[in-house]
Amino acid sequence: MPYSRSSAASLLHLFSLSSSSLLLLFSILHHHYKNYHRIKYILATMSKTFKLSEVAEHKKPDSLWIVVEGDVYDVTKFADEHPGGKKILQRVGGKDATAQFWKYHNEAILKKYKPKLLIGSLEGKAAPEPPKEEPKPAESKVAEPAKVEEQALVPMKSGPVAPAPAEENLKEALEPWGDMIPYGDPAWYQGYHSPYYNESHAALRTEVRAWVEEKIEPYLNEWEKAKFVPVEIYQQMGQRGYLAGLLGLHYPVEYTPYRIAAVPPEKWDLFHEFVVTDEISRTGSGGFVWNMIGGYAIGLPPVMKFAKKELKDRIVPGILKGEKRICLCITEPDAGSDVANLTCEAKKTPDGKHYIVNGEKKWITNGVWSDYFTVAVRTGGPGMGGVSVLLIERSEGVTTREMDCQGVHGSGTTYVTFEDVKVPVENLIGKENAGFKVIMTNFNHERIGIIIQCTRFSRVCYEEAMKYANKRRTFGKKLIEHPVIRMKLANMARQVEATHNWLENIIYQCMKMGETEAMFKLGGAIAGLKAQATVTFEFCAREAVQIFGGIGYTKGGQGAKVERLYRDVRGYAIPGGSEEIMLDLSIRQSMKVHQALGMKL
Numbered sequence: 228m229p230y231s232r233s234s235a236a237s238l239l240h241l242f243s244l245s246s247s248s249l250l251l252l253f254s255i256l257h258h259h260y261k262n263y264h265r266i267k268y269i270l271a272t273m274s275k276t277f278k279l280s281e282v283a284e285h286k287k288p289d290s291l292w293i294v295v296e297g298d299v300y301d302v303t304k305f306a307d308e309h310p311g312g313k314k315i316l317q318r319v320g321g322k323d324a325t326a327q328f329w330k331y332h333n334e335a336i337l338k339k340y341k342p343k344l345l346i347g348s349l350e351g352k353a354a355p356e357p358p359k360e361e362p363k364p365a366e367s368k369v370a371e372p373a374k375v376e377e378q379a380l381v382p383m384k385s386g387p388v389a390p391a392p393a394e395e396n397l398k399e400a401l402e403p404w405g406d407m408i409p410y411g412d413p414a415w416y417q418g419y420h421s422p423y424y425n426e427s428h429a430a431l432r433t434e435v436r437a438w439v440e441e442k443i444e445p446y447l448n449e450w451e452k453a454k455f456v457p458v459e460i461y462q463q464m465g466q467r468g469y470l471a472g473l474l475g476l477h478y479p480v481e482y483t484p485y486r487i488a489a490v491p492p493e494k495w496d497l498f499h500e501f502v503v504t505d506e507i508s509r510t511g512s513g514g515f516v517w518n519m520i521g522g523y524a525i526g527l528p529p530v531m532k533f534a535k536k537e538l539k540d541r542i543v544p545g546i547l548k549g550e551k552r553i554c555l556c557i558t559e560p561d562a563g564s565d566v567a568n569l570t571c572e573a574k575k576t577p578d579g580k581h582y583i584v585n586g587e588k589k590w591i592t593n594g595v596w597s598d599y600f601t602v603a604v605r606t607g608g609p610g611m612g613g614v615s616v617l618l619i620e621r622s623e624g625v626t627t628r629e630m631d632c633q634g635v636h637g638s639g640t641t642y643v644t645f646e647d648v649k650v651p652v653e654n655l656i657g658k659e660n661a662g663f664k665v666i667m668t669n670f671n672h673e674r675i676g677i678i679i680q681c682t683r684f685s686r687v688c689y690e691e692a693m694k695y696a697n698k699r700r701t702f703g704k705k706l707i708e709h710p711v712i713r714m715k716l717a718n719m720a721r722q723v724e725a726t727h728n729w730l731e732n733i734i735y736q737c738m739k740m741g742e743t744e745a746m747f748k749l750g751g752a753i754a755g756l757k758a759q760a761t762v763t764f765e766f767c768a769r770e771a772v773q774i775f776g777g778i779g780y781t782k783g784g785q786g787a788k789v790e791r792l793y794r795d796v797r798g799y800a801i802p803g804g805s806e807e808i809m810l811d812l813s814i815r816q817s818m819k820v821h822q823a824l825g826m827k828l
């Protein structure tokens with residue numbers, strides 16, 4: 228274990244602590260003995276305080292300390308690797324550099340480097356909270372997947388997913404929470420009344436945000452560059468119970484021992500699902516979000532709803548744990564939104580026991596590391612009546628190749644080929660030649676996921692731009708003091724809020740209607756909302772980059788999120804139904820629905 232001068236100093240300082248503090252400290256140390264930086268951090272924050280005059284003695288390159296927000300950092304070694312240069316650090320050596328720090332960095336930098344560089348705090352600074360323990364995944368004893376009943380996954384209307392909003396929630400707004408930047412979070416975070424949310428949603432929001440801010444945000448720029456996300460993060464999605472909650476169904480206790488710490492399964496509803504997707508999207512990375520749920524949240528629901536019990540019992544527990552991965556394969560090199568014309572074929576063997584699958588699928592999110600592929604295939608004649616859905620397991624004849632895309636880096640966009648792949652007939656999802664219904668049922672859930680992500684991404688662009696506009700000065704004024712900048716922010720905020728409010732309405736309708744009713748009645752509105760969300764996203768990404776200027780054009784640093792999101796825009800406006808198809812469908816489908824409702828033109 229590395230042992231530095233500063234940790235030795237911290238240890239010596241222990242002798243001035245009371246015995247109860249020591250006991251507490253040692254119990255923490257015992258618990259975390261493997262985590263050197265965490266221990267160093269705890270020692271520093273609990274034990275060491277300095278006078279500003281002491282800090283002032285460390286202003287030379289061989290011993291360089293600075294103060295940020297009342298905390299003291301030893302940057303002696305770090306100065307050589309500081310991306311902004313060592314001289315700039317030396318100029319503020321021995322001083323309070325809080326103002327300079329915030330000028331060039333954001334919160335994530337401090338979070339990332341704090342455990343490595345912090346050596347204590349200034350005298351008089353309120354004792355900082357020790358880093359939060361990660362909430363432990365709540366494991367229950369009820370994991371008996373084999374006992375599951377075929378009917379266990381009920382449509383939303385009759386299942387426990389649609390509790391009516393509790394009376395008391397309508398009376399009192401929830402406590403304001405978050406950074407309180409106007410429109411920087413959904414209105415219900417900021418003290419607005421809402422009929423949709425209660426304390427369980429608030430607790431979930433707090434839980435997910437703490438995880439994202441500690442374990443994900445500080446590392447995103449590195450992951451983005453390497454186009455990867457560590458597999459442990461995906462596994463945590465399983466262990467923390469989030470994967471199981473993202474299926475548009477009731478929480479499937481029968482298939483997973485994991486529970487979400489903040490919300491008991493029987494209380495789970497679609498607004499909880501909204502909160503999880505929304506909070507992980509606050510990372511401002513389509514690549515990250517799709518790495519987590521881009522294959523899973525669209526590949527698994529058809530299996531849950533339409534596959535045979537034996538197949539589900541065999542594959543679902545591993546997927547919900549985050550150990551196995553699944554993706555959805557619909558799009559082909561020649562058939563995108565035009566699903567009815569897909570050509571990947573599945574021919575039954577003469578003994579009727581297998582299908583032999585041949586064909587190609589393109590732009591398949593997560594395909595490159597998937598174990599299972601939910602695949603639309605042609606089993607019958609032309610058109611939508613000849614389409615079936617098969618669960619294909621990675622086996623001989625399945626090849627995956629990662630594609631190089633403009634954005635959503637790290638999401639594993641894949642070209643998949645199936646060459647004489649033998650698939651047991653038991654892996655048919657739904658009925659033969661009735662796959663179109665399976666695919667269509669899935670679309671609403673998929674699109675709502677995209678809309679949630681886009682809306683938060685738009686909000687992130689706005690929030691980042693708002694923060695930057697309040698610190699960057701040009702022509703003797705802060706950016707926010709220039710009317711042209713306020714105009715940009717106002718135009719972003721109004722579109723984000725309009726989209727978010729429509730989205731909440733649609734999610735509420737999904738909760739109240741059964742799946743079939745929702746598919747028929749809401750398909751048009753969801754298509755229109757998807758277009759609304761992606762157009763808003765494109766607008767906000769553009770305006771945010773303009774506000775950031777050069778910093779939004781270069782990767783990393785303060786503009787990292789908006790620069791990245793700008794490249795992710797097309798990854799949202801094209802797949803899951805392009806803007807053009809969505810807008811057209813929104814009117815055609817609504818006309819059909821309203822004809823049935825007795826529309827008088």
Ligand code: HEM
Nearest residue numbers: 300310311315316319324327328331332336340783784785
């Ligand atoms: C705890 C102390 C500090 C740490 C851990 C730190 C870390 C970093 C990191 C990681 C970057 C890369 C850009 C990014 O990803 O945001 C950076 C850039 C930079 N830092 Fe620091 N820094 C510290 C203190 C300071 C201070 C006190 C100043 C100014 C006096 C400063 C000035 C800069 C500048 C000018 C850049 C380049 C910004 C750009 O590319 O636009 N840093 N710093």
